[in-house]
Amino acid sequence: MSAQERKRRERFIHFLQAAIFVIVFGLWELGARYGAIDTFFFSQPSTFLARAWQWLAIPGTQLGGRSIYQHLSVTLSEMLGSFVLGVAFGITLGLMLGRSDFWARVFNPYIQVLNALPRLVLAPIFVLMFGIDERSKIALGFTMVFFIVFFNAYHGVRQVDRNIINNARMLGAGERELARHVLIPSALTWILSSLHTSVGFALVGAVVGEYLAAAQGIGWVISQAQGNFDSAGVYAGMLVLCVVVIIVEMGVTWLERRLVRWAPQADELFAG
Numbered sequence: 001m002s003a004q005e006r007k008r009r010e011r012f013i014h015f016l017q018a019a020i021f022v023i024v025f026g027l028w029e030l031g032a033r034y035g036a037i038d039t040f041f042f043s044q045p046s047t048f049l050a051r052a053w054q055w056l057a058i059p060g061t062q063l064g065g066r067s068i069y070q071h072l073s074v075t076l077s078e079m080l081g082s083f084v085l086g087v088a089f090g091i092t093l094g095l096m097l098g099r100s101d102f103w104a105r106v107f108n109p110y111i112q113v114l115n116a117l118p119r120l121v122l123a124p125i126f127v128l129m130f131g132i133d134e135r136s137k138i139a140l141g142f143t144m145v146f147f148i149v150f151f152n153a154y155h156g157v158r159q160v161d162r163n164i165i166n167n168a169r170m171l172g173a174g175e176r177e178l179a180r181h182v183l184i185p186s187a188l189t190w191i192l193s194s195l196h197t198s199v200g201f202a203l204v205g206a207v208v209g210e211y212l213a214a215a216q217g218i219g220w221v222i223s224q225a226q227g228n229f230d231s232a233g234v235y236a237g238m239l240v241l242c243v244v245v246i247i248v249e250m251g252v253t254w255l256e257r258r259l260v261r262w263a264p265q266a267d268e269l270f271a272g
Contacts, residue, residue: 041231048235055236063221068240075218076244078134078206082141083199090146090198091191094153095183104154115147119205123212132213141205145198152194156187192256199248207241 025045031037032044039047055061055068063071097104122143126136160183168182210219218237225233 039231040229043231043235048232048239051232051236052239055240064216064224066216068221071217071221072240072244074134074216075203075206075210078137078209078217079141079199079202081134081138082205083145083202085138086142086145086198086202087149087195089142090149090194091153094150094191095157095179095187098154098157098187099179099183111147111150115151119143120208123209126209127213132215136213137206137209137217140209141202144201144205148198148201149191149194152190153187156190157183159190160186195252195256196249199252200245203241203245203248 028037028042029045032039032042037044055063061067097107119140123136123140126139130136130139164182164186165178168178173181206217207219207222210217211223212219214220214223218241222234222237225231225237
């Protein structure tokens with residue numbers, strides 16, 4: 001596919017994305033205006049869009065004594081903490097167990113059991129252990145991020161061609177050189193593909209934790225709006241989260257393309 005064709009295709013994709021957005025919200029707005037949609041439960045796009053704009057554009061707007069940006073900074077700090085810790089531990093343990101059949105078999109039942117536990121059940125336990133501050137939300141987000149990154153790193157290492165490993169050892173590569181020059185680069189595509197999902201789960205962990213027990217954060221804002229039967233506030237909080245997710249996803253995509261420049265993009269793989 002030529003560069004010109006790729007640009008045309010990219011513009012058409014953006015057009016379709018905008019069209020879907022306009023159609024969905026347009027039908028929602030019309031349904032709410034003419035009574036086909038109950039605004040008590042589903043609000044109205046013009047109403048919660050105005051509410052979100054008021055939060056974002058008017059700095060003096062207070063939500064529990066704080067601006068929306070202060071609540072957002074708390075949620076983002078919790079998301080970042082759980083994401084960094086989950087990725088660091090997930091990659092480390094994934095690489096370690098991926099290289100050792102013996103220890104992988106030893107820890108496999110425990111990992112499977114912990115992974116099968118519903119994360120929501122752990123939220124009250126973390127609140128009891130760490131309180132309602134940021135630590136309990138980071139712990140909840142960590143449990144969501146860790147297993148995603150761990151399994152991708154583990155399988156990425158296991159998928160490395162054994163002939164490449166044997167050749168590297170024949171050339172005198174030790175475990176450190178083997179991990180640096182063979183295992184990590186080979187597993188990098190697996191690890192980076194997990195980041196798209198894990199970023200979202202880190203945000204989910206932070207918001208769910210704030211929703212259950214917190215005094216600040218976007219999850220707390222949504223919880224307060226729900227408690228006051230303010231559906232517009234609920235959807236406005238969700239809209240702010242959607243904007244954050246889009247921005248973070250763009251950052252992860254940019255990082256992936258910078259780190260794995262040699263990997264073919266989807267439009268190159270399926271061109272024609």
